[in-house]
Amino acid sequence: MADKQKATLFAPDINCGHCQAHITNDLGKFPGIGTVTASPQTKLVEVEYDPDQVSLESIKSVLWAAGYPAKEVPAEGQKASITL
Ligand SMILES: [Cu+2]
Numbered sequence: 001m002a003d004k005q006k007a008t009l010f011a012p013d014i015n016c017g018h019c020q021a022h023i024t025n026d027l028g029k030f031p032g033i034g035t036v037t038a039s040p041q042t043k044l045v046e047v048e049y050d051p052d053q054v055s056l057e058s059i060k061s062v063l064w065a066a067g068y069p070a071k072e073v074p075a076e077g078q079k080a081s082i083t084l
Contacts, residue, residue, distance in 0.1 A: 004034055007056055009045045011063060011070035016040050019068065026066045030054055045070060
């Protein structure tokens, strides 16, 4: 069993609480996915996941299918790399 990993994704189409709920509900249904947070303010989705059960690519596919294309934010210097 690998340790849980945390990914941060930038999804510019998160605009309101509805988007937030949509994302957390859709991702939350997936096995291997832990805590999910989505912020309409920062447009960031933070996902805890077990890499043995689900890949980052799958997480991105779920987001894409839900209508929120997202790209991964590098863990280091993530704040500096985002322009809102
Ligand atoms: Cu919305």
